[in-house]
Amino acid sequence: MAKLKWGMIGGGEGSQIGPAHQLSARLDGLFDFCAGALDHRPDYGVDYGQRLGLGDRAYGGWQEMLQGEKKRDDRIDLVTVATPNSTHFEITKAFLEGGFNVLCEKPMTMTVEEGEHIVSIAKKTGNICAVNYGYTGYSLVRHMKAMIARGDIGKIRLVNTEFAHGHHADAADADNPRVRWRYDPALAGVSAQFADCGIHALHMASFVTGQNVTKLSADTVSCIDIRTLEDDAMVNFRMDGGAVGRLWTSSIAIGRQHGLAIQVFGETGGLRWSQEQPNQLYYMPLGERLQVIERGEANLSPEADRTTRVTIGHAEGMPLAFANIYADLAEAISARKEGRAIDPAANLYPKAEDGLRSMAAVHAVAASGKADGEWLDARPKSMR
Incomplete structure (x- = not known):
């Protein structure tokens, strides 16, 4: 290349x-x-x-x-x-x-x-x-997606995802320019915390399950009352493959640091992963013992193998996850230049359609929050 x-x-x-x-x-x-x-x-x-x-x-x-x-x-x-x-x-x-x-x-x-x-x-x-x-560039997130796609935990029943931190919890810091813009509608749009962090959690739910959100109900609140936009949100959602979803996102959760995590529960097993401990994926088959899958171990999926650079037991962090997105894009660009098909294990980078779905969800969350949790269509019109 x-x-x-x-x-x-x-x-x-x-x-x-x-x-x-x-x-x-x-x-x-x-x-x-x-x-x-x-x-x-x-x-x-x-x-x-x-x-x-x-x-x-x-x-x-x-x-x-x-x-x-x-x-x-x-x-x-x-x-x-x-x-x-x-x-x-x-x-x-x-x-x-x-x-x-x-x-x-x-x-x-x-x-x-x-x-x-x-x-x-x-x-x-x-x-x-x-x-x-x-x-979504993390190796074990991609392995989680592969396990779900091949049916390791059966039909998906429930997705529970969150992205909560406490770094905007100090009311005295609310006028800090690095914080203030996030809650200013002129700069942030209709949503603050959900648009900043919640959409990562929502996109993660769709990425690993292969299902898209169809409708949602949101409870949004500004816990620091001088803020125009929300700093905490709880969102219930439904997906087009039948899965039920729960999402919590917050910027006032004192004691939480990064706080991106996801759990997926199917008919025959469950999976959970946390960005702060990215080297482990927890897998619980129905009626069996809990298994800990380690990044870099043998016999993982091609998607996981392709995105692992450091030997087992050593930490891989956010820049390497981002680097996997860049590696996907390099493969996609090179494949187009060379007139060949992209490696399927690299065709996982988030696309414009994902950005569009996320923006439709942001606006649905904002509208639902103002309407006391009314269930609203979360899809852009072109995808309904």
Whole structure:
């Protein structure tokens, strides 16, 4: 596989997510970091990019980067959009229409209509549009998906998933700019905690079960009462394969750190996994003893083997999970260039359709929360 060229928009010096993308994209030697518009302040972005070795491909803004890369014979093969939520649609749309493959941070858009538009553009142009639900890159999450698909726990009855932390629990910190924007409708949209973290848990439920959410009922609350948007939500949902779902997400759960976890219960067994202990998948066959599946052990699925780099007993963390998404995308881009089929074990990266479904669910949660938990259709109109 020939080495590909990668660029990033946002993720500047001091950002939370930028360093993770830099590490993840280059981890396997599949991408070279060639171009970037890394800060909304042009001078800062250019300076940081040049210090990272981007030279004249350190751009002052994303529009400049788009025009500059379109003119090059050695243009980037993939651009990551790691900017504030309210800018995702505009930038993703422009680069897709400009002929580039895009990995967009979640949420992909602010509205369902924007999501429908992105899906339409990706189909029309044939360019890849992926969404960074990066936790689906964990090896044992993929093995969990494979076990469910092959029927190891029978027909799925119940999914219980959560993403709860306590890092926004201090009311005295509510005016901190790094916190405040998340609860500002002008910047975050119709939802705060569910759009930020809950959609990771909801997407995880769909990813591992192979089922999509059809309807939901939500109880949302702002426990810090000066916030306009919710900092805690409980969501019940139903899936198109018959599974029942329960989801809790919170940013005021003091004592919780990361808090992404999922349990799936079928007719003949159960599975559970937690992002804070990602090397173990717990499997309970009906009427038998609990089994602990270790990442890196023998006889796992091809999906798990492909996404394991470190020998058993050593920790693999979030950047390596993100790196698996980049490895999937490298395989998808290379397969298209070479006119061959993608490796099925790599065709697991979250796509624009996943971003659209998530945005429809975000709006359904917000509306249901305001309507005292009314059950609402969680699907975008194009998928009903």
